[in-house]
Amino acid sequence: MKATIYIDGACRGNPGPAACAAVVLVEGLPEKEFALFLGKATNNIAEYSGVILGLEQARRLGIDEVEIYSDSNLCVQQIKGAFKVSSDNLLPLYNRAKYLLGQFSKWDIRHIPREQNKRADALSNLVLDLHKLVSQA
Numbered sequence: 001m002k003a004t005i006y007i008d009g010a011c012r013g014n015p016g017p018a019a020c021a022a023v024v025l026v027e028g029l030p031e032k033e034f035a036l037f038l039g040k041a042t043n044n045i046a047e048y049s050g051v052i053l054g055l056e057q058a059r060r061l062g063i064d065e066v067e068i069y070s071d072s073n074l075c076v077q078q079i080k081g082a083f084k085v086s087s088d089n090l091l092p093l094y095n096r097a098k099y100l101l102g103q104f105s106k107w108d109i110r111h112i113p114r115e116q117n118k119r120a121d122a123l124s125n126l127v128l129d130l131h132k133l134v135s136q137a
Contacts, residue, residue, distance in 0.1 A: 001026060002065040002106075005054040008120035009038075009046025009072070010128055017131060018046040021123035022054030024061065032057065035123045037131050047072035048093035050120065051079070051109075055100040066101075068109040069117065076111040 004025040011018040018041035024032040034057050038049055051068065058066050070076050077083040078094060079101070085094045101107045114121065 001061075001063050002067070003058045003061070003063040005058060005066055005068045006117055006120040007047070007050035007054045007068060007070050008117055008124045009043060009048070009050045010121070010124035011041065011043040011046050012128055015040050015042045015045075017128055018043070018049075019124045019127035019131070020046050020050035020053055021120045021127065022050055022057060023119045023123070024054060024057055024063075026061065026063065029061075032061065033119070033123055035127045037127050042089065044072070044074060044087070044090055045093060046124070047075040048090060048097060050124070051075060051097045052093065052100065055097065055104075059100070059103060064104055065106040066104050066108075068107070069112045070109065071112055071114040071117045071121070073111045076109050079109050 006023040009020040018038040021035040078085050085091050
């Protein structure tokens, strides 16, 4: 079974309160949406966390092929091997993402413009908005 996954990370400040989201689409199944509040993090950490969240949820759904779409060119190019991971903070997340990708029979990751990633972007920002409301209560 194959899934299309749209991922995003959001950060208010860099670093600042951060969240990530993944939208998992599988033909014939309802859309699955996942989002997490990450606490204080950088935008790149939030983006990688979105990849990891999407991959973990796809495995739980029994998916064996994934096509990932992200508006983070850095994240996409690092996972593809075109860019080196030089940040000590990103290396564990990169390694986790690569480990998870190795559990799929086939995978691809592609960079898309932010305008084509609206649902994942909206979910990650919704988590930040909700966290702000709850923390002010």
